[in-house]
Amino acid sequence: MNIEAVSVRHRTPASIAKELRFEDVRLTYGAVEAVRGITLEVRPGEVMCLLGQSGCGKTSLLRLAAGIEAPQFGRILVDGQEMAGPDIFVPPEQRGIGLVFQDYALFPHLTNLQNVMFGLSGLRRSEAVQEALRALQRVDLESAAQAYPHELSGGQQQRVALARALAPRPGILLLDEPFSGLDRRLRDQVRAETLAVLRDARATCMIVT
Ligand SMILES: Nc1ncnc2c1ncn2[C@@H]1O[C@H](COP(=O)(O)OP(=O)(O)OP(=O)(O)O)[C@@H](O)[C@H]1O
Ligand SMILES: [Mg+2]
The missing domain is CATH 3.40.50.300 (P-loop containing nucleotide triphosphate hydrolases)
Known part of the structure; x- marks a missing residue:
């Protein structure tokens, strides 16, 4: 068996890191409050790890950022531009999020x-x-x-x-x-x-x- 490690030999132009911000974001599924008023900022280039017990809303938070879900309350911003809020919802394919x-x-x-x-x-x-x-x-x-x-x-x-x-x-x-x-x-x-x-x-x- 030959297990090789990743070596990043071929450098390609990197992404331009963006800032991701949640402002008092809430998401409910029926009676279930999946995300309860989260305010969070991920700075450009930062790697943030989300930890927490099962069902605490980690996947929901990512789905909100990606645009797979729309928040019932609060705003989501990328580089200060509103992706989701009371009057706006930018679809996933236009968010530049992988x-x-x-x-x-x-x-x-x-x-x-x-x-x-x-x-x-x-x-x-x-x-x-x-x-x-x-x-x-x-x-x-x-x-x-x-x-x-x-x-x-x-x-x-x-x-x-x-x-x-x-x-x-x-x-x-x-x-x-x-x-x-x-x-x-x-x-x-x-x-x-x-x-x-x-x-x-x-x-x-x-x-x-
Ligand atoms: N599509 C859905 N419909 C109804 N309730 C949902 C749905 N998705 C998630 N939930 C509920 O929302 C809450 C948060 O779920 P979420 O998947 O965000 O948790 P999680 O932190 O990712 O959990 P895990 O660590 O098990 O993956 C849970 O109570 C879950 O049952
Ligand atoms: Mg999950």
Whole structure:
């Protein structure tokens, strides 16, 4: 068995980190108060870890930031611009936010390269291929570009998912328990690798672990 570590040899232009701010944000599902008046600021380039017991609202907070949910109260701002508030709701695809969610699996019928290209629909095909290859280089999996997800280990698949999120160079990256599907030994390794890639990408990160 050959377990390789991520070395970030190929440096690509990094993201421009953005500031993410929650102002007294509330989200309820029916009678359940998932997020109760959270005020929080993640500074540009900062990696913030969200900890807390099951059901305390960590995933809900990321869904709010991503635009998958709309708050019932409060405001969400990116670089001072309102993404969600009483009179405004910017849809997910216009927020410039990358997501790595546990249940946001790779498409099994697409190659790893095609999976990473999925987030680059705005580019010409040749450019998209080039950018996707760069993102795969970043997680040290360029050699697996033509393979399919099922041909990779769990940790490698997780790195492809990270490459897919990084490819459009988001200013903000949200990761929800990205390591939970891995066994313990692999988890520590992939976590260390991911943090190294995140530091190099210089995006603002919120990560639930
Ligand atoms: N789609 C939904 N419909 C109804 N209630 C929901 C929904 N999603 C979450 N909830 C409820 O909102 C609360 C917060 O859930 P959330 O998923 O944000 O917690 P979490 O901190 O991510 O938990 P975990 O650590 O288990 O992932 C919980 O009480 C949950 O049952
Ligand atoms: Mg959760």
